[in-house]
Structure formats: C-alpha cells, structure tokens
Amino acid sequence: MAKIVIDGVSYEVDPANNLLQECLSQGLDLPYFCWHPCMGSVGACRQCAVKQYRDADDKDGILVMACMTPASDGTIISIEDTQAKSFRADVIESLMISHPHDCPVCEEGGECHLQDMTQMSGHNYRRYDKKKVTHRNQYLGPFINHEMNRCIACYRCVRYYNDYAGGTDLSAQASHHHVYFGRQADGVLESEFSGNLVEVCPTGVFTDKGFSENYTRKWDLQSAPSVCVGCAVGCNTTPGERYGSLRRLVNRYNSEINGYFLCDRGRFGFDFVNSEQRLTEPVRIVNGESQTLAAAELSQTLTEFSSGGAIGIGSPRASNESNFMLRCLVGEKNFYAGCADTEHEALQTIIEFAADPSFHCPSISEIEQADAVVILGEDVTNTAPRLALALRQSVRNKALSLAEDSHIASWQDAAVRELAQQQRSPLCVLSSYATRLDDVASDTIIEAPGVLTAIGFGIANKLSDKAPAADARSVGAYAEVIEAVAEQLMAAKRPLIIAGTSAGKTDLIHAAANIARALKEKHGSEKVDLCLLVPEVNSMGLTMMVNKENTLGRALKKLSSGAVSHAVVLENDLYRRADSGVVDAALERLENLMVLDLLETATTAKASVVLPTTAFSEHEATYVNYEGRAQLSFQVHMNHGAAKPAWRWLNGEQECDVETMVNRCSSEARGFDKLGQLLPDPAQFVAGMKIPRQSQRYSGRTAIKANLDVHEPKQPVDSESVMAFSMEGIPAQKDAAFMASAWAPRWNSNQSISKFQEEVNGKLKQGHIGTQLIEKLANGGAYLPPASPSTEVVDGSLEVVLAHQIFGSDELSARSDSIQQRMTDPYIGISPTDAQAQGVQHGDMVSLDGIEVPVVACIRSKMPEGVVAIYCGDGDINPHSLPATVSIGSSESPVGERGIRGLIVSDLLEDY
Amino acid sequence: MVNNPLTKNIDMSRPPLEITAYEASDGYQSVQLIAQGLSPEDVLQRVKDSGLKGRGGAGFPTGLKWSFVPQGENTPQQKFLVVNADEMEPGTFKDRLLMEGDPHLLIEGVIIAAYAIRASKAYIFLRGEYVESERLLRRAIDEAVNRGFLGRNILGSGFDLDVIVHTSAGRYICGEETALLNALEGKRATPRAKPPFPQVSGLWGKPTIVNNVETLCNLPGILSYGVDWYHGLTQGGDHGTKLFGVSGKVKTPGCWELPLGLPIRELLEGYAGGMQDGLQLRGFLPGGGSTDFMLPEHLDTALDYDEIAKQGSRLATGTMIVLDDKTCPVGMVGNLMKFFAKESCGFCTPCRDGLPWVEEIFRDFEAGHGNEKDLQILHDHVDYLGPGRTFCALAPGATAPLGSGLKYFKEDFDKHIKEQCCPYKH
Helix, strand or coil: CEEEEECCEEEEECCCCEHHHHHHHCCCCCCCCCCECCCEECCCCCCCEEEEECCCCCCCCEEEEHHHCECCCCCEEECCCHHHHHHHHHHHHHHCCCCCCCHHHCCCCCCCHHHHHHHHHCCCCCCCCCCCCCCCCCCCCCCEEECHHHCCCCCHHHHHHHHHCCCCCCEEECCHHHCEEECCCCCCCCCCCHHHHHHHCCCCCEEEHHHHHCCCCHHHCEECCEECCCCCCCCEEEEEEECCEEEEEEECCECCCCECCCCHHHHHCCHHHHCCCECCCCEEEECCEEEECCHHHHHHHHHHHHCCCCEEECCCCCCHHHHHHHHHHHCHHHEECCCCHHHHHHHHHHHHHHCCCCEECCCHHHHCCCCEEEEECCCHHHHCHHHHHHHHHHCCHHHHHHHHHCCCCCCEHHHHHHHHCCCCCCEEEEECCCCCCHHHCCEEEECCHHHHHHHHHHHHHHHCCCCCCCCHHHHHHHHHHHHHHHHHHHHCCCEEEEEECCCCCHHHHHHHHHHHHHHHHHHCCCCEEEEEECCCCCHHHHHHHCCCCCCHHHHHHHHHCCCCCEEEEECCCHHHCCCHHHHHHHHHCCCEEEEEECECCCCHHHCCEEEEECCHHHCCEEEECCCCEEEEECCCCCCCCCCECHHHHHHCCCCCCHHHHHHHHHHHCCCCCCHHHHCCCHHHCCCCCCEECCCCCCCCCCCCCCCCCCCCCCCCCCCCCCEECCCCCCCCCCCHHHCCCCCECCECCHHHHHHHECCCCCCECCCCCCEECCCCCCCCCCCCCCCCCCCCCCCCCEEEEEECCCCCCCCCHHHCHHHHHHCCCCEEEECHHHHHHHCCCCCCEEEECCCCCCEEEEEECCCCCCEEEEECCCCCCCHHHCCCEECEEECCCCCCCCCCCCCCCCCECCCC | CCCCCCCCCCCCCCCCCCHHHHHHCCCCHHHHHHHCCCCHHHHHHHHHHHCCECCCCCCCEHHHHHHCCCCCCCCCCCCEEEEEECCCCCCCCHHHHHHHHCHHHHHHHHHHHHHHHCCCEEEEEECCCCHHHHHHHHHHHHHHHHCCCCECCHHHCCCCEEEEEEECCCCHHHHCHHHHHHHHCCCCCCCCCCCCCCCCCCHHHCCEEEEEHHHHHHHHHHHHHCHHHHHCCCCCCCCCEEEEEEECCECCCEEEEEECCCEHHHHHHHHCCCECCCCCEEEEEECECCCCCECHHHCCCECCHHHHHHCCCCCCCCEEEEEECCCCHHHHHHHHHHHHHHHCCCCCHHHHHHHHHHHHHHHHHHCCCCCHHHHHHHHHHHHHCCCCCCCCCHHHHHHHHHHHHHHHCHHHHHHHHHHCCCCCCC
C-alpha cells in the first residue's frame, strides 16, 4: 500500500493503480471520460486533471492527468486547486462546443455521463458562437442507433469495440475536430457484444434502438435486480418496465460474473416478454376448442394430476422453484429431466465433476485470469457468449506480464498493447468449425468431433502417463500440437480447460476432465480450472433436481407405452428435446397433457390444459448457473394477463409466498440447502419499509391511460417480496444486491457504480454475488477411458455436427423482435471441396436426406472435409431427429426471406 | 579542414554525388572503421562526447537518447532505428536539402546510428511529397547495398542492416516521433503516452531510436574527423554546424550550413540579404511555425539552443520565418492556427476542439468581426493549450506564435476590432 495526500487528507491506496482510479475508489468525485474501469487509461479527454506537488514545500505544483499518473507513495495532489478546476472547466467547455442542445429529446438524457460531468466541472454558459461541426449518422443494425453529432470523441467506443471485444468493423476515422466513429459503410455491427456501446459511450452517440423506439426516461423505468435467462452464465441485469411493457435491459454489475458487460443476446433478447403470442389465460382444450379454466376447475385438475402416477417433465429454462413444485406434485420418482438424453448424460457428468475436489469451475472473472486455455469442441461465442468476451481478456495476460517485466503499469492501456503486439497467452481452440475466437487463438484445430476427442485424450496423456492415451492413428498428424499445448498448460500459472454440452458429445467432456486431472496431478495442491458449459439458464438446477435415471427418453417411453394417462410439461417444448416422431408417439397416448408455458409452442398445441406462466421479469426466482452458483432474480413488473409463476399454478389453492417457496426448496431438495441464503435478511430493512422499484424521481401520475380511466390506478401491492411497485420506501443504498440501477448524487449514469464498489472493479459493498450450491467431495475421481470409435461415415455422406448461433439457438430470445432481425434461416456449413463434389454453390437451397426442411448451403473455407455443420434454426429442424451422417441433395425451394445474409462467421470465402 | 560537413558535397546545380564520388569525398569512412573493429560502445561514446543535440526541434542530446536503449542479453534483441524525414514544420526545408543534395550522407549516418544502438533494421519515414528525395534515397540505398555497406554482415563486421524507405501518407503529426511510429505500424497517427519512451518500447513494441535527418547527417563527420574537429566548428555553446533557413520577404531566402552560435543578424542581414526594399522587419519565428516570435531587438541573439531560449523562444529547426511591416501579423498567426487546427490528430480534447475555435476567431478577425470577447478567448487558449495540458507538443507548439503574437502585436489585434476589418487590406 502507498500513502498519498489528496487535498490535505491522507489516503491508503494501491500504488499499482493510477490516481483517477484511486480517487474514485476513495469515493471522491473527479470527472473523466476516456478512462473506463476495465479498459484502463489513455489520457485522451484531459478531463481528470489534478494539481500535483513535488513535496510538501511545493506551493506551485503542475497539472497532471490523474488517469495517467501512478498513485505512488508520497504523491501529493489537489482536486480542488483553482487552476485544476479551471482547466477542467475549460475541457468540458471544449467538449461541449459542437454537442447539440438536444438533451430533452436525447435517449441518454437523465443518465448521461456527459451531463453529470458537465455539471461537476461547472460549465454553464456557452461562449462558443461559431458554427458547430455536424456529422452524418449510420445505420448500424437493429440493435443500435448512431447519433454522431453528440460525440465528444473520448475514443471509448473503439477502444471497447476493437481492443476489448475484438471487433473489426468500428473505427475512428478522419482527424482533428472531424474525427468520426463509425463503420466503413452503413451496416450491421458485427460484434456479438455491440450492445455494450450503449453503456460504454458516455453520451448519446450509441443508444439502444429498441428502447429508443419505445422510450421512457431512466427515472420512469420500474426496475429490479434480475438475472439473464439467455444462457447458463447468469449475467446480472436490470430490466426496466413502464406501462406494462418491458422497455430495455441493461447490465447490472457483478464483480464475479458479468462485470460491466453483457452479450447482445442478453441485452436485446428480452422482448419475448412483450410478445403478442404470450399465453394469457388458463385454458382447457376440449375437441380443439379452448375454454377458460375456472379456479375451481383448476384445483380439480391439479388433483387429477397429483394422483395416479402422473409424469412431470421439468425444464432447464424454468426456475428451481417451479421445477421443485412440479417434483412435489408428481413425486420425485415421476419427475423427469426436460432435456435431450445426450444432454442429460453430459449434464450428469458435469455435476459429478463439479463436486470433484480436483477441479474448480471458474467464474467469468476467474476466466479472465487464465493464462493458458484449451477449448474442446465448444463454440462459446454462440453458446455462452459472455465467456468469449472473458477469454478475449485472458489472452491478454501475456501482455500484462510482459508489461510488468518492462515496468509498464497495467492501466497504461495503449502502452501495454503496443509492447505486446500480437503476443498472447496461449488459447487452443479445438472445434469442428471455425469459431469467432480463432483470431486470438494460438492454435486452431478444426476437425471432426472424433479427432477432437482423441486430441483431448492425447493432451491429457502427454501431461501424465496415467491418463489413458488416445487412438494414435487419429491424432498422429497433431503430435506436435499436442505436445505444444501440453507444455503451455504445464507452464501456465492458471491453466483453464473448457468443454460443454453443445457439441452433444460427452466424450469431449471426459477428455477435458482428463486434461484437468492430469494437470492437477502434475501441479499438485491447487485445483485446476475446468469450465464445463451447460446450455440453459437453469440446466444445472434441473439436473440437480432430477434423479439420474429419470431421462426424458424414459419418460417418453413410459408415455408411449400407455402406462400413464396424465403428464405435466413445465415450460418446455418437447419437440426441441427429442425426435419429433418419438414425442408425437408419446403425447398421442396421453389422456391429459398439462403444459405450463409463457408462449405457444409445438407442445402447447398438443395440450389439453395450458396454464400461462410468467416470464423472468414477472416473477422472483432462483436459477443455478454453469458454475453451480445460485442467484436470485427479482420480479420487475406485474404479470402478463392471468400468468402466474409455474410453481404457483402447481401449488394450487395453497397460500404461499415466494420466499417460503425458496426456503421450502432449500430445505427439501437435496443439494439446494444453501438456496435460502440468497433471500434478503429481514434485519436489513427498517420495519415496514420496502425497497422501491421506482426511482425517487418517478413521474408517477401521467395522462397516458386517461382515455381509459381518469382515475389514477392504485399501484399493485407486492405482498411477498422485499420490493414494492412504488417509488416509496427506502432505496437499497446499503446492500447493492437489491439495487436495480445504480444512482448516486451527482452520478446519474451507470458510472455511479464506483460509488457502490468497495474499490473500482471490486466487490459491491455488502452486495452478494450468488451462492455456490455444489459442495466438493472428499476424494477426486479417476481418469476416464478414451472415446469410443468415431462415427462411421459412409461414402458420399457427411458427418453431422451441430452449429449454434447467438441469435436463434436460444428459444426465448429468438422470439424477440430485434433478435429476429439478426437471425438466419437454417443452414449447413460445408467445405469448398465437399461443396464442389456435391455440386453445391454458396447460397443454394439444399435438402438433407430424411429432413423435411430445406437448408441454405454456406460454403465455409475452414470446414473439415467430410463434416457438415448444421444450424437448425429456431426450431425449424429438430436437432434430435438428425442422423449421425447425412447426404446432401438439391432442393427446388426458394431461399427464405432471411437466408444467410446476416450470418457472421469468420471463414466465408470472399469470392462468394 | 572541412567546416561545412553537412553540405560539403551539395551542389544543387548538379545531381548528388554517386557512391564512388561520395567515397572519394571521405564518405563511408565510418563503415570502414566499424569493419576494423570500432565497437558500438565506442561510437556511442564519441557521439556523447561530440555534444550533438537532436536537430528535429527539441534539441535533446543524441548520445544520451541512444544510451536509453536497453542493451544486453535479457533485452529485446530486435531494435529499430527510425529516421524522421517527415519534414512538415511550417517554414522548414532543411532536411529536403540534405536528402536531395547528398543522400549518401544520410545513409552513412543511418549506418552509424543503427550500429551504435545495434539495430538491424532502419526505416526512413519520409514526407510523401518529397518524391525527389525518395527517388534519390532509394538509389543511394541500392548503391550502398551493392557496395556491401548495407545488408548482411557489412564488410565482414558481423553487423546486419536493412534500410527501408517508407513514404508518409501525409500528416504533420507524423513528425511527432510516437505518432510516426504508430503511422509506420499502419495505425492511426496519434501520439503515444510517454513513458514508456520509444527507446524502451517503440516500433512494434521494440526498443527504437527516432532521429531527425539532420541529426544523422552530423554523424559521418564526427566519426571521420573526430570529436575535437567537431567541437571546433561552433561559434557558441552548442556544438557543430546547423542548417539555417530563412523564408519570408527577405532578399535571398534560402538555407545555409552555418556554425551554431552565429548572431541572428548575420543570418538575416548577411546570408538572407536583409529585408526586401521598402519593407521593415517586424518580427520573426526563429525555428519554424511552432516557435515564439522574436523582435528586431533580438537580432543580436546567438543562434544557439540556450541563447534563444533565454529570449523566450526556441531554436527548434533553425528555419526562420520572417514577418515584415506590410504583412498583417494577425493574418500570419491566423494562417498558422489554421494549419495547426487542421493538423491536430483529434486525440486529445484541448487540441482537437480548442484549435478550431482559435482558428474560427482568427477568421472572424480577418472578416472584420473581431471582438473583445473573442480576443479574451484567444488569450485563454494560450494557457489552455499550453505545455502539460495536451497529450503531445502540437498544441503547445501552436500556442508559441499565438501567445507571443498576442503579446507583441497587441495593437494589431486591437485595430482589427476597432476598425472591424484587417487594417493591412484597407
């Protein structure tokens, strides 16, 4: 620690940081623009100038930029110095020269960092009376608006988009005061993380397009702390609602998970909540006619389903409480996994490994610390996108270590990047098709899954003789890579192995575990980071809840055998989980099928009773992420129609509030005993005072519904949560876990988060970050045997691998408007050689034998020969009906409206 | 003995010397010395002893700069020498004379500097408009390669050096050494923060020395004729000769190699022939567009880094821009402001947004819309854009003629306001 003096007051600070960061960590107000807590300093905006003195006798001092000055021991500075203040006022005056007077109509108004900093720096009246500089705006796709006239040229956007997120299609252009931030030409921003520009931009250049079209001020949004349901990472979010519609979703800081950033699926994929296809009434379907189900009927129906051995099928996208309640209703024996059998098998394996004391499943922030990574067959950009952004930071650890050797501070962002150039920590990507991380990978091996598995086993064997070897024939060509990767992992301080369920090959997970186990054997005491990704928001919770042998396959078999007359399907479309023929056969024999869901699906179409359930923002619930970390997500706004949380429907007449439900789940479900810790401690709250979901500045009464009723409707009462649908109460200033959106006096933008962190980039003060549910066993497992021989490929047919898309592969977000604009039709990725052999041109419609739906052919230069990557679209093709190999035929169908125009992959041949 | 080592081979009425003629004129002796075993440390010591200061503008001791390059086993083995030949300072045309007049002198200087810092690659970052320099340099490099002075294992010394000519796409900021490095790497030409200095992390993150053309052209003489000879060249406190240029309404504008320490009067009234008939000297910028004005009363100041600094200006590039009494000083400063505003890279706020405001105000003054409020804003910007306020030296450079202009030509600014026009045009 170092001692520094700021305006005569001594502070203990970390000398490895710069003065700006330390000033903010100490809770002091110092304005800034170009600095960002996790992008370091570049010294561009000059807004954070302070006066620095040589020593106690120095009365003159010099102006320095706090962000570019180390907080070394003995530093004496003044923020309040007259000259420093006047310089900061000059800087803001400069920045405002061409800034438009459009705050009243600007989407950023009210949460604008530029507004805050202008106030803080004391610029009131415009002296500039010349012509302003104006720019032309660009079309940047369905997510983001561009309004360049508001730009103050802080360079944050390009530093975030290119340097941090690895994008290539946004750049700083032109020079002097004409500097322009945009694309080379109008077009969709390609990065999967483009939405963060909205929060990174300190003013309203990049704004949320959907929000802009359905706008309300930040202070008029009703919001609560929530958890993203787009994948299994469980990023923390703040959805905002007004007048019954969910308007937008922004990042909510969690030091261990998402930090400051979300992916675009998470940020823009919430709109299904507002969908007109939402189910609103409980109905019974008799002879194809829907009849509203009365309350009395409902309890009778539930009795039917709770007796007589009805089968319950859970869901990886339903909360722990809903899965638990269904299990209670049908009994543990009759509660089945609601995911594909191969996935269930993989998930069981993952749960086992999660309890293995040799392994540690790293959080996103821990992944950023990895200094050697192997990814085995998981396309993380499309299956757990936020993790891909973290991996882009992990490869920079090499740069940071080089910088340390050269005595360059880690916050000197440009200097660190300059020093390291293309030198990165090793990242080996083993995949069956080119991935979006290949540009930062040290090795990329694109091969059929069988070969990938063999290479995985080969690496483990290279690390330890005890790990079983791979089939030498299939990895012969990769002996050098195997050796190199093994060496990199051995040399690393914090190696990381990543695999997951998305390839549908449990063998890959076994291979990954063997590598980690071999490293553990060699490294000794420390646990080895093994990150096994699961597909959905609560895949882990469901798997923990269900008996191992209760696979969906068994359930469907039981149903089709006619042994059961009743089944309940919880928030699940079985046609996405198993072969359509098998599901049809199972459902046909049923007398009564009750489906609880929020949107119509192929399964609700077969139901005799459909109960509408609430979406993630309409209920308080817990989910378990890929790490086994349980998190609590609060209700943001009122239910849609008659929708209820599924557990509440299943609980019938009995009175029960959500906290009781969580506690019940915690005490009754095996492995969930720590779930109750997530609940707020009543001792924290002043008696009777709830946490308002609305801000202190909420506009309250408006005329918006005056055409319906001139009386102001009473605010709904939330009788079960610690939060109120009101602006009354005591905002969560103490415990950030209950703080929906950050706000502090003088800090109206998301930058106010530093006021709630223990230190910049640190934990939230008193905020909890979720609870790890899975306890480690005393003893570790053993090495697993190598994979079974890979798929036999018949001449002329191609081995099938599944391709995933960030926009489209997730069922719920795919029902959101803006996401739909980014989706493609189902396609196959095929190598140029195979395409030529099949006589297929890029963009042709082709048919796959045995599959009804035609697909678009996408010739990808890096596809291995003999392998075809199939993207199934949003339920267009049932992945579980796909054979292991397919042959390709021609199709007469015209290319669909979407086609593959919006497809963003790294290996499209430019010729096409 | 030679007393004009920089220009002794230059005769602009004929093409520059080819390599054999250049060698006959004591050329490439230093390469022979290196082949005979002169060590890099020896070269460094001689250059340190010579007291040579950088001729690009800042006047930093060359040997000292070189000594910051980390040497030894645990340091990056790849090092670079970069020649700053992006001569764009207003009023400056000295490097062009050297490159067009005697390209081999620069190549020899490059070899010496690269050897001293153990760089195996040297880039000449050349102003794009200097097409003739490019042609001549490329030819000289070919000749030197053929003679074995460049390439692998130069004259059996074990020293390798490739010289690459890179023509700039053209921005004034590329003359700032770190922006030059970014441009050379294909990035936006914006300056880098220092520290780290290029000597530690320069081109592609490797130790790099950036030297000006004229600086390097001093080296062959120092090695061939010795430090004592070099010390004998000067008339003042700084060592060596320097190219001095004069532009503006003098009788014979031009560029001459003269000993440092010569009185300004001798340059202006002697070599440049004094003011054109009917014109009086009003003031002058002694070292290019980003130096403070000096007045006729300063004519007896020596052309020496320290002496000129005492008068509140800088010797900088040593190329003088002269202001006469029939030319509007407000217009002259405004013209410079227009240049600096346009050449701002756009990275830091004061420079990017401050200079255009200053430019606009000058435009208003010129158009007869000058006012006291704007005059005050000009004054404010002298401090606001000053040293330490901005990311690099561009804007502080612009404040030199601005601040001194406001001070020395106050009555002209006032007249613009009072008469609501430019008094020199009416």
